[in-house]
Amino acid sequence: MEETESEWQPQVRAQARQQAPTSSGMMVGVTAYFGFTCSGSSDDGRIRTITTPISPTYATQILDLQEAGATEEDLHPIVAEAITESHFTEWGTRADGRRADFTHVQAIEFLFWPGRFTRLL
DSSP states (O other): OHHHHHHHHHHHHHHHHHHGGGSSOEEEEEEEEEEEEOTTOOOOOEEEEEEEEOOHHHHHHHHHHHHTTOOHHHHHHHHHHHHIIIIISTTTTSSTTOEEEEEEEEEEEEEEOSSSOEEOO
């Protein structure tokens, strides 16, 4: 079983990597301290766990940065933008001007689907 999984899993990941930038097939999960920039915001920063889909545009940027050797910390600004877009501003339909930044990252995970989640890292 272990041999089959070690041969199969890289193929599944490679296929998922190819599909993520052209579909809505990538999610990001982050546990970190989130602070906000927005005029009139009453939402104080705090530790949150957020799992949200991200746009193909951000998926492409994240995958390209990873291929170029970016560290997890290097990805934080782009992941913060992706989370702001999808989770906090709901794809631009609310909280105009809000920007989420995160620090003290406890966990970050990139997931692909369809069908089943495949962990990127």
